[in-house]
Amino acid sequence: MINSDLRLTIAEIVQRSGEGHIPSSFSIVDIVEHLYGEVLRYDAANPAWDDRDYFVLSKGHGCAALYVVLRKYGFLTDQDLLDYGTSKGILGGHPDLTVVPGVEASTGSLGHGFPTALGLALGLRIMGKPNRVFALLGDGECQEGTIWESANIGANQQLGNFCAIVDWNGSASQLMPIDDLPAKWSAFGWSVTEVDGHSADELDRVFGALSMQPEGVPTAIIAHTTKGKGVSFTEGHGKWHHRIPDEAEMAALKAELTS
Amino acid sequence: MTTLRQQFADQMVTLGTSDPRVVVMVGDISHGILQPYAEACPGRYFNIGICEPSMVNMAAGLNRAGVIPFVHTITPFITERAYEQIKLDFGYQELAVNIVSVGGAFDYSQLGCSHHCYTDVSLFSHLRRAVVMLPSSGPELAAMLKQTYDNGMINYFRLTEYAHGVEFEESEVIVGRGIKVRQGEDVTIATTGAQLRNAVASADALAEVGISAEIIYFHTMKPFDSKLVHESVSRTGRLVTVEELSSHDGLYSQCIRSCVGIGGLVARQLAVDDFIHGYGTYEELCATADLTEASIISAAMSLTNGREDQRGSD
Numbered sequence: 001m002i003n004s005d006l007r008l009t010i011a012e013i014v015q016r017s018g019e020g021h022i023p024s025s026f027s028i029v030d031i032v033e034h035l036y037g038e039v040l041r042y043d044a045a046n047p048a049w050d051d052r053d054y055f056v057l058s059k060g061h062g063c064a065a066l067y068v069v070l071r072k073y074g075f076l077t078d079q080d081l082l083d084y085g086t087s088k089g090i091l092g093g094h095p096d097l098t099v100v101p102g103v104e105a106s107t108g109s110l111g112h113g114f115p116t117a118l119g120l121a122l123g124l125r126i127m128g129k130p131n132r133v134f135a136l137l138g139d140g141e142c143q144e145g146t147i148w149e150s151a152n153i154g155a156n157q158q159l160g161n162f163c164a165i166v167d168w169n170g171s172a173s174q175l176m177p178i179d180d181l182p183a184k185w186s187a188f189g190w191s192v193t194e195v196d197g198h199s200a201d202e203l204d205r206v207f208g209a210l211s212m213q214p215e216g217v218p219t220a221i222i223a224h225t226t227k228g229k230g231v232s233f234t235e236g237h238g239k240w241h242h243r244i245p246d247e248a249e250m251a252a253l254k255a256e257l258t259s
Numbered sequence: 260m261t262t263l264r265q266q267f268a269d270q271m272v273t274l275g276t277s278d279p280r281v282v283v284m285v286g287d288i289s290h291g292i293l294q295p296y297a298e299a300c301p302g303r304y305f306n307i308g309i310c311e312p313s314m315v316n317m318a319a320g321l322n323r324a325g326v327i328p329f330v331h332t333i334t335p336f337i338t339e340r341a342y343e344q345i346k347l348d349f350g351y352q353e354l355a356v357n358i359v360s361v362g363g364a365f366d367y368s369q370l371g372c373s374h375h376c377y378t379d380v381s382l383f384s385h386l387r388r389a390v391v392m393l394p395s396s397g398p399e400l401a402a403m404l405k406q407t408y409d410n411g412m413i414n415y416f417r418l419t420e421y422a423h424g425v426e427f428e429e430s431e432v433i434v435g436r437g438i439k440v441r442q443g444e445d446v447t448i449a450t451t452g453a454q455l456r457n458a459v460a461s462a463d464a465l466a467e468v469g470i471s472a473e474i475i476y477f478h479t480m481k482p483f484d485s486k487l488v489h490e491s492v493s494r495t496g497r498l499v500t501v502e503e504l505s506s507h508d509g510l511y512s513q514c515i516r517s518c519v520g521i522g523g524l525v526a527r528q529l530a531v532d533d534f535i536h537g538y539g540t541y542e543e544l545c546a547t548a549d550l551t552e553a554s555i556i557s558a559a560m561s562l563t564n565g566r567e568d569q570r571g572s573d
Contacts, residue, residue: 098353104323106352109343115313116348119320126282126302127325149310153317156308 002200003029004257006072007230009081010064011253015245017085019093021061023228023240027169027197028136029065031223032057034203035134036073039210044074047101053131054120056105058113059138059167060094066103067091075102111144113137114164118154121162125214132212134163139181140171148188155189160216164190167197169227174237185220197223231256263418264361266397268292270404271329275300278409282321286311286332288361315341318356319348327355327409333367334360334417335376342382345413350386355411363393363417364452364503365535365544377531379417381508384481389413390434391481393452396422399478402432420541423455425476437484439491443473446497446559449488449514451477454501454550461555470563477510485517492518497562498526501555503548506530527558 006029014020035055036042043049057066067084070076076091083089090099094108104120107113117135124131141147154162166181173179186192193209196202206221228234231253245253272295275281282303283296290306297304307314311332318328330337337360338345349356360379367374383389390412394400400418407414425440432438440455441462450458455476462472475491477484492498498518502510511528518524535548545551 096351098351105319106347109347112316112344112347115316116320116323119317119322120324121320122305122317123282123321123324123326126321129324146310146313146316149308149313150316153308153310153313157305 001230002198003033004230006033006065006068008254008257009068009071011245011250013067013081013084014064015250016082018244019085020064020244021093021242022064022245023234024059024062024138025065026229026231026234027225027227028059028062028167029068030198030200030229031136031165031167031203031225032065032069033072034200034207036069038204039207040134042102044102047075050129051131054104054117054133056107056113056117056120056133056135057095058107058117058135059110059141060107060113062138062167063093063095066095070102076100110138110141111146114141115146115150115153118150118159118162121159122157125159125161130161130214132161132163134165136165136167138171139166139168139179142166142181143172143176151185151188151190154218158215159218160213162218163210163212164218164220166220166222167225168222169225171227171237182222185222189217190220191217192220192222194222194224197225198229260421261397262420263394263397263400263422264289264420265292266400267331267359267418268296270401271296272299274404274408275303278327279303280325280327281329281408282326283329283331284314284318286314286336288332311336312341312344315344315358316348319344319352319354322354322356327357329357329359331359333374334363334379335374338376338379338382345383346386349413350388353388355413357408357414357416359416359418361418361420363419364531365548366420366541368541368544369538371538372534372536375535377503377505378508379415380480380504383413383415384508386413389415389481390479391415392434392479393417393419394478395419395452395455396425396427398427398429399432402429403434403478406434417452419453421453423453425455425459432478435479435482435484437475437477437479437487439487440474440476441472443471443495445471445495445563446499447473447475447488447491447495448499448501448555448559449475449477449510450501451480451510452503454503457545457550457552457555458501460552461559464552464556465559468560470559472559480510480513483513483517485513488514488517489521492521492524496521496523496525497559498524499529499555499558499562500526501529501550503550504530506532525562527562529554529558
């Protein structure tokens with residue numbers, strides 16, 4: 001499995017602070033790592049670089065994954081991670097763009113980040129800039145009305161500089177069993193591709209084939225993922241959604257991730 | 260009579276042609292009258308759809324990309340319905356926007372309570388970076404737009420349907436400062452929005468029965484000109500507030516907060532309490548809400564009758 005080291009850091013910062021969503025972060029960490037490692041243009045020393053691509057984590061509760069990736073690629077420090085969830089630090093249970101380098105939107109209330117990111121894409125096009133915009137959504141988040149309002153707008157405004165990635169880990173189907181996300185995004189006029197969200201080769205294939213232009217059909221990548229991926233007892237949709245591991249669980253988690 | 264909405268559309272042509280960062284998004288309203296702007300500013304006008312929360316979300320993204328967004332639609336839909344977007348996307352994220360609404364209070368008097376709104380001014384006022392304005396004449400709107408549109412703040416403009424009829428010079432409209440419309444000695448009438456028309460009419464009638472009413476007018480509710488209220492009420496000792504806003508958190512509240520320390524103050528509030536059911540003309544709904552010249556006269560007289568001992572006692 002890829003990114004075991006990042007998963008372990010996620011668990012460590014959550015356990016240390018007593019706050020966080022481990023399974024939601026494990027679900028997306030491979031995608032976020034791939035974006036920063038292979039896809040996005042940015043300058044970690046200058047997060048406000050004009051020519052950067054924008055990444056918005058619309059499912060803000062998965063932010064521990066974003067934080068460890070931002071640390072890996074130089075936006076954050078080890079101390080930032082150590083201070084996660086404390087009054088000394090800048091990182092918390094949902095990301096705050098006003099204080100965290102590299103964070104492009106303050107998310108947390110589901111259904112906000114995606115339309116904000118679409119506005120970024122529209123604004124960049126208006127300003128004549130070629131930057132690309134990526135947003136990562138949860139499948140549960142896709143129950144929010146603003147997602148589909150905005151999906152309509154994205155297609156109607158032909159925001160070809162935009163790519164939505166949906167973390168399809170099955171959360172939504174617990175409540176709404178009719179859960180055919182690829183068909184829904186297609187019906188809203190998006191170009192849909194599916195990918196295994198935990199496979200480096202698959203992610204490379206799909207993102208490598210992306211051709212994003214300021215004007216055109218926007219892209220939706222539906223990522224098949226597993227909530228809690230990587231540790232046997234955090235996988236699935238049970239009690240671990242917002243659970244903090246105790247010492248014994250932490251030891252078991254570490255053993256699985258380092259074996 | 261030219262509506263404030265038409266004057267907004269006219270102003271946007273001027274603003275849009277002078278500043279290429281200006282972009283207008285509407286929720287399928289004022290589409291026709293904004294066509295001159297759309298033609299003058301190609302690629303910077305969007306009739307985005309009937310989806311107010313997402314439109315406000317998107318405006319935050321526009322601003323992050325360097326755009327100065329104007330978002331425009333009917334008051335309850337862009338303020339109450341999209342308030343979480345306003346609060347988080349512009350308040351929490353410290354971004355800038357110009358939100359321009361029509362149909363505040365009961366301007367859509369024949370369309371029913373679904374299209375009425377009294378809480379908008381209060382909602383915006385909770386945000387530290389908000390500038391809350393109720394332009395009710397052309398010169399006010401023109402001055403406010405020029406003074407604020409690119410200030411990096413959350414600017415809220417509640418446009419009344421028609422002007423209040425008092426002719427201000429653009430140069431005397433300063434955002435954040437009230438205007439003393441009439442000097443008086445016996446009672447202070449504080450008002451905002453289109454109710455200035457009734458305030459002026461009531462002051463004329465009160466003068467005929469020997470009551471000298473001072474009128475102070477607030478085109479800006481945040482920042483609020485507390486000094487003007489305090490100075491006036493310190494002299495009159497009597498206050499009547501008249502507002503097409505919720506009775507719970509509007510002009511009356513601001514005025515009373517401004518009057519702390521003024522001994523012997525007596526006050527009456529004319530405002531909106533809950534829904535105004537029914538249909539009719541704007542004037543008919545004003546009567547239903549007790550927002551009339553007669554109501555102001557009655558309130559002022561109730562404060563002045565037999566209370567001569569209080570006047571000037573502080």
